[in-house]
Amino acid sequence: METLVTDNPAVHHHIAIIGTGFGGVAAAIRLDRAGLNDFVLLERADEVGGVWRDNGYPGAAVDVQCQLYSYSFAPNAEWGRVYATQPEILGYLRDVTQRFGLRGRMVLNCGVERLDWDSVRQCWRLRTARGERTADHVVIATGALADPAIPSLIGLGRFAGASFHSARWDHNFDPAGKRIAVIGTGASAVQFIPAIQPEVAHLAVFQRTPAWVIPRHDRKISSTRQFLMRVLPALQRLERxxxxxxxxxxxxxxxRPTMLGRAERSARRYLETQVNDGSLRTKLLPDYRLGCKRVLVSDDYLATLDQPNVTLITDGIREIDEDGVIDVTGTHHPVDAIIFGTGFRTSRLPLTDQIYGRDGRSMTEVWDGNPTAYxxxxxxxxxxxxxxxxPNIGVGHTSMIYMYESQANYIAGAISYARNHSIGTVEPTPAAQSAFTAEVDRLSEGTVWTSGGCTSWYLNENGRNINIWPGSTLGYRRRTMRFDASQHVLHRTNAPVPAL
Incomplete structure (x- = not known):
């Protein structure tokens, strides 16, 4: 693909956006609409898409209805299913970048390795795979689910068969007729397990903790409905x-977790209708409140586990040898391949350990295991x-794209204010950041995420919610609609400094 932005290492842009997933693209379009046109999108891969480019495993699809899992400013009347599949959602994102003129502002195969703040020149110095760059403002849109997490298992290095993470699916691998171990039963595993089960010889599924599973009720969208959405845009807005x-x-x-009883009873009934084996049902029934961990949405995962060529193993893994997995009971499970559905590293955002601020410390060092941000x-x-x-931008009940659009409003507001008032630097006051963190903590008290009886990636080692926004998304939208200068430290633009 042609990228029209020069990769001259001396180039400087007003704004550098790192990442071209839904978050980065939302920021770029909002900045462009605000008249902030001097920006570049830096992408480490050879194509846009972020998590939807990387997660091309069999069965990959959204778990929020596509009418909501899409941009408010770019409705799509042509969705083929209620829950779009990975190729369809990736195609949508590619189309949006083309439609809004972003292709010519991208530099692909340009991973950012380090960022350093230059206080004298009031800009960021970026070290990338294609040389050094500078930018007055940087938008870190690498996504929270970018770096796969593979557990450190004894003996994994000596396994003779194929092994890979679902987010790095080996498309040259043919699962037909093979014995496969699936380690992990999270949101990706519940999609690829049903997709590959009919063709494999056997699936050994290793589960650490059962998840609440509810039906998705996915279906094709009829051509008649597509036509109505196309000719009656108001109908599409109403559905959204x-x-x-x-x-x-x-x-x-x-x-208010006491209100979850009805939903939990419905999920138990769904489990009973999908799984005939009583002992298997027991293994699949969570002992914590629904929503404490990510709720999984699937029409076929539970029934797949009840098939004769699938074994669910809830004993931990002791080690891996050349041809299989040995659980903690000493039982050897011979397999030809291992697929990890073990999620992503979420204790820190990607790249934050390589962003060095005003005092020379990285953002990860400053956070010290407790990420916070205004x-x-x-x-x-x-x-x-x-x-x-x-931190605390994730949602457990709705579309992340709504939150991305809200953040893009704040970002555009901050940079516009700086441009209009000759401001060289913008950052939140420590008091504003602390107050927002205190509000997050207050809103988190008593919620299912902090008191639901589980250990999840939503919380840090001290049990503090660092990932989920615990309030309403509309409440967050209100906070980001207008840039509040009083909550920020603002410094005027320095006099120009001679080039080195």
Missing amino acids: LRLYLVRERILLAFR LGTTVSGFPNCYLVHG
Whole structure:
């Protein structure tokens, strides 16, 4: 693909956006609409797409209805299913970048390795795979689910068969007729396990903790409905609003776990209808509140586990040898391949260990295991730096794209204010960041995420919620609609400094 932006290492841009997933693209379009046109998108891969480019495993699809899992400013009347598959959602994102003129502002195969704040020149110095760059403002849109997590298992290095993470699916691997171990039963595994089960000889599924599973009720969208959505745009907007309100109502129960009884009973009934084996049902029934961990959405995962060529193993893994997996009971499970469905490294955002702020420390060092940010986006001591999907931006009940658009409003507001008032640096005051963190903690108290009886990636080692926004998404949108200068440290633009 041709990229029209020069990769001259001396090039300087007003804004550098790192990442071209849904978050980075949302920021770019919002900045462009605000008249902030001097920006570049830096992408480490050879194509746009972020998590939807990387996760091309069999069965990959969204778990939020596509009418809501899409940009509000770029509706699509042509969705083929209620829950879009990975090729369809990736195609949508590619189309959006083309439609909004972003292709010519991208530099592909340009992974960013390190960022250093230059206080004298009031800019960021970026070390990339294609040389050095500078930018006045940087938007870190690498996503929270970018770096796969593979557990450190004894003997994994000596396994003779194929092994890979679902987010790095080996498309040259043919599962037909093979014995496969699947380690992990999270949101990706519940999609690829049913997809490959009919063709494999045997699946050994290693589960650490059962998840609550609810039906997806996926179906094809008829050509008649597509036509109506196309000729009646208001109908599409109403459907999006309906889905938004239905999902926002779920938040009420997550905030008050005593309201979850009905949903949990429904999920138990669904388990009973899908799995005939009583002992298997026992292994699949969670002992914590629904929503404490990510709720899994699938029409076929539970039934797949009840098939004769599938074994669910809940004993831990002791080690891996050349031709199989040995569980903690000493039982050897011979397999030809190992597929990890073990999620992503979420204790820190990708790249934050390589972002060095005003005092020379990295953002990871400053956080010290407890990530915080004003509006989940900006961090004191790191001027002109904006995190898309930063701390406490995740949601457990609705579409992340709504949150990305809200963050993009704040980012565009901050940079516009700086441009209009000759401001060289923008960062939150320590008091503003602390106040927002205190509000997150207050809103998190008593919710299913902090009191639901489980250990999840939503919390840090001290049990503090560092990933989920515990309030309403509309409440977050209100906070980001207008840039509040009083919550920020603002410094005027320095006099020009001679080039080195």
